[in-house]
Amino acid sequence: MIEVKGASKQFGTVTAVRDLTFRVEEGEVYGLLGENGAGKTTTMRMMATILTPTAGDIEISGFSVREQPLEVRRRIGILFGGEVGLYSRLTARENIAYFGNLYGLTSSRVQERIDNLSRMLDMEAFIDRRVGAFSRGMKQKVAIARTLVHDPDVILLDEPTTGLDVTAATIFRRMVTRLQEEGKTILFSSHNMGEISKLCKRIALMHKGKLRFSGDLAALRKQYGTDDLDDIFMAVVEGGEL
């Protein structure tokens, strides 16, 4: 469960996120939608305790990002889009194992998790090769495995399909569905309304650091009387508060 309670983040005179409040239920795939620079990554970074909210708080599985950052980190797995952040001189297995060890898993548990994830993500052919020469899709698989190695309850996916081709993006979405079936709580950020609608029933829509909508996607469609999600997005963004 993720509970954002009036969280704000200010960098000098710039307010990146202003008074954000929404709640993601346990076992839910929740969409965080917004254009580039809307404040999605800053929000995710606050959830991951890399940044501290200037005001308000965020609770992950009941732990405050302000007061109990280590407890929060133990329960989350975060995947960034774009640069996937892997050690290119290490093999896929070494990359995943490194994080497994940092999360305090025993060596046998780490190997067991790597074997499972390697099967699930179809990585067996390249698990012992150095990641430097991998394609974008292969790297993304390794990054997913690294995010999931400690079997987190809450998974934060920040624009995870950026740079992926259609096949890789589809495989990725299938994996998200599978993780939801396992009962994981997932926050999926994207600037692509179409992608969000394929995975999420509920969304939060951000624009220029502010929350413009949070709630049921079907209700949003009904309210605007259209299924064209891009039109809805533009109407919400341009129309201000609903």
Next chain:
Amino acid sequence: MGWQIIWTVLKKELLDLFRDRKAWIGTFLVPLVIIPFVFFLLGNSYSNVEKEAREYVPLAIHGSSPLIDMLAKNPGVRLIESADPEQALQAGQLRAIITIPERFDEEIKAGNTAKLLVAFDSTNTKSVYARDLIKQTVEAYSKEIVAKRLQQAGMSEAAIQPIAADFQNVATEERKSGGMLAGFIPLMLVVSLASGGIAAANDLVAGEKERGTMESLLTAPIAANHILTAKLVAVMMMSMLSAIASLISVSLVFSMGPLGGGDNAAFSFAFLSPATLLVLIVVILLMAATFAGLELMLSTIAKSFKEGQTYMSAVIFLAMVPSYMLMPQSPVDIAEHYYVLPVFNGVALCKEVFYGKVDPLHALLGIGSSLVYVAITIAFASRLFRREGAGLKN
């Protein structure tokens, strides 16, 4: 748990660095290959010039005297006829022109001072060698004439040499060897301690930030200080490996190379006692820690790998200034305050170690002040590293 995390991060950093060609080049190529290569090249070219200068000494002579026969007996001397000797001297075809005035021998016989004119080119090492050779021969010839004149006057040579000074060098063979090294090794050691960790420090923070791995690392449930400690140890290890490589390389150059011969004592590490060796190890460790802390600090401030590289050049400068300033000084001449100044203290103590005599007060001042600098540098690095957003690319 803390140690376990530090060990996990350190193991990964070393594996990563071990596979990084850039880090190896920075740490080992410069001290192990380039330094000996430059020394051999320098030494060989010096000895080649010297050899050529000795083997072939073409001279032009105007006039005649028994002095010329004496000069011609020197190995390598060739008397050359030249249409334009001044031009030939300028062009390097002649090494010197000797002009013997008329009545040269008569003046000598008459007991006067005969003048001899020698033209040479001070910008040509070989011509300078020829001048020295002529000077020695003239001195030898003069001595013969003086001996004859004294004999004729019924006097012995002692009449013109009332004092025979005998200069004795009190430096032991070890100290001579150490003295030679004391000038050069601290410079090599400090510069390699500073440069050896640069590639690693830059890669481990600025590089990780640029590649986005630092952000992932900071989401793991571990303290930032544990990450920094592991990185500090990794950078220190690379620094020290580079310093050891430099020491080995310099030892080889001095013991085998052309620069090791001559008037210098035979090369050995006999001047090192267990106590001075201990001081040397502690100094190396503390300097490695100071440079590693400083480099990680700059790497944390840098927003990219390239920016980091620019900042790091300042560290090399910081290492070179004290080394060059103290290089020509003997430890007995180094003022006390240098033993508490950063980097200067390490260089000064290294010099004492290589001279074979470490003053306990200096060791105390140097090591004590170094500990303070290490603490300050690491505290600053840690503060910067733990700063919010320090691990983020943007």
